[in-house]
Amino acid sequence: MRIFLATVFVFFLLPNLYGKCGSQNFFDLSSATVLKIESQQMMLLDGCGFTVGKIWVRMSNNTRTIPADKVRILSDELAVAQIPFVDVIPTFISVGAPYLSSRAVPLEDWPDNSPMPSFMGIGLVSGVSFKPESLSPGAVASLFGENFSNLIQAADSLCCTYILPKMLAGVEVFYDDGHVGLFYAGPNQINFLVPLEAYELDVRYVSVVITGPDGLKYFVDEAPLQTLPTTPRTFMYSEGYGLKPVVVDNDWNLVNNDNPLNPSEYFVVIMTGLGKVEPHVQSGHLAPFEPLARTVNDFVLTVNGIKVEVLYAGLMPGFAGVYQVNAQMPDSVGLGNVKVEVVAKNQVPSEKSSFVLPVANPKLIRE
Numbered sequence: 001m002r003i004f005l006a007t008v009f010v011f012f013l014l015p016n017l018y019g020k021c022g023s024q025n026f027f028d029l030s031s032a033t034v035l036k037i038e039s040q041q042m043m044l045l046d047g048c049g050f051t052v053g054k055i056w057v058r059m060s061n062n063t064r065t066i067p068a069d070k071v072r073i074l075s076d077e078l079a080v081a082q083i084p085f086v087d088v089i090p091t092f093i094s095v096g097a098p099y100l101s102s103r104a105v106p107l108e109d110w111p112d113n114s115p116m117p118s119f120m121g122i123g124l125v126s127g128v129s130f131k132p133e134s135l136s137p138g139a140v141a142s143l144f145g146e147n148f149s150n151l152i153q154a155a156d157s158l159c160c161t162y163i164l165p166k167m168l169a170g171v172e173v174f175y176d177d178g179h180v181g182l183f184y185a186g187p188n189q190i191n192f193l194v195p196l197e198a199y200e201l202d203v204r205y206v207s208v209v210i211t212g213p214d215g216l217k218y219f220v221d222e223a224p225l226q227t228l229p230t231t232p233r234t235f236m237y238s239e240g241y242g243l244k245p246v247v248v249d250n251d252w253n254l255v256n257n258d259n260p261l262n263p264s265e266y267f268v269v270i271m272t273g274l275g276k277v278e279p280h281v282q283s284g285h286l287a288p289f290e291p292l293a294r295t296v297n298d299f300v301l302t303v304n305g306i307k308v309e310v311l312y313a314g315l316m317p318g319f320a321g322v323y324q325v326n327a328q329m330p331d332s333v334g335l336g337n338v339k340v341e342v343v344a345k346n347q348v349p350s351e352k353s354s355f356v357l358p359v360a361n362p363k364l365i366r367e
Contacts (some may be wrong), residue, residue, distance in 0.1 A: 181284030
């Protein structure tokens with residue numbers, strides 16, 4: 001592959017977002033206009049003075065993040081950045097600053113009398129497996145760290161708003177410069193929804209802003225998020241010393257050893273990460289009851305290797321980030337513990353969720 005460096009002269013006319021430059025010594029390029037492009041370097045013009053962190057450059061369908069050491073300050077109003085391009089100079093270029101760099105205070109200015117927030121080594125993970133892995137539009141994700149907040153707050157009052165909050169416990173999370181919906185925020189953990197509008201087969205950054213004890217908003221850190229079209233994961237609950245899948249029978253009773261399934265009985269698997277839906281549901285909004293939001297991607301469900309018809313795969317009405325897969329247990333399945341797999345059809349790399357369900361005959365009689 002032939003790789004060369006190309007740089008662009010880009011001049012910007014920027015509005016003064018804060019009225020006065022003063023202490024708000026950060027640049028915002030979100031409304032910048034490209035006036036001129038030449039080779040060798042990119043030049044940024046800003047009348048409020050530069051405190052340069054990372055900047056992004058969107059080139060055709062790709063986004064590159066340029067670290068601070070690749071940005072050279074020429075004056076209070078001028079900076080130069082060097083950008084590598086692969087093979088060809090892109091036909092479309094726009095330049096901007098992450099929300100955090102442009103509107104939030106750097107973490108090094110955090111008040112000395114308060115514990116500084118930070119990411120833990122595990123960083124961004126699946127909100128179900130709690131493993132660092134690829135995620136998909138509509139998946140539940142978690143961020144782990146320290147001192148995110150001295151409060152604990154959950155999105156438990158959705159009956160009137162029908163949308164996930166953008167801030168909990170003074171914590172905000174951004175994906176590609178836009179707010180994401182939050183499920184939970186506490187001292188060491190943040191749970192959020194990967195937007196249904198998220199790019200597929202791409203790497204973007206998830207960033208965290210926290211309201212400090214002085215009332216200012218601080219940029220904590222960012223973590224890369226690799227996305228796939230689907231990453232099916234079954235919600236689990238703790239039972240004894242292990243984890244069990246959240247699967248319900250036709251009466252919406254939890255399937256377990258005290259309530260096993262029968263052959264030919266209908267059941268519902270509660271999942272996340274099944275990707276985009278049709279009709280589209282705006283990210284963070286609760287799924288409607290009518291029309292049902294079905295998955296764009298197809299899934300295959302097997303029981304002990306027997307392929308089973310998927311009767312419905314889509315968002316669970318009244319929830320965000322929660323999907324359901326409806327199926328019927330095969331009449332020919334054996335009794336005892338059976339292996340169930342939900343696999344994304346025609347996806348490379350293939351993604352699946354596997355778990356075990358109890359099957360008995362006849363059904364245990366409930367009191």
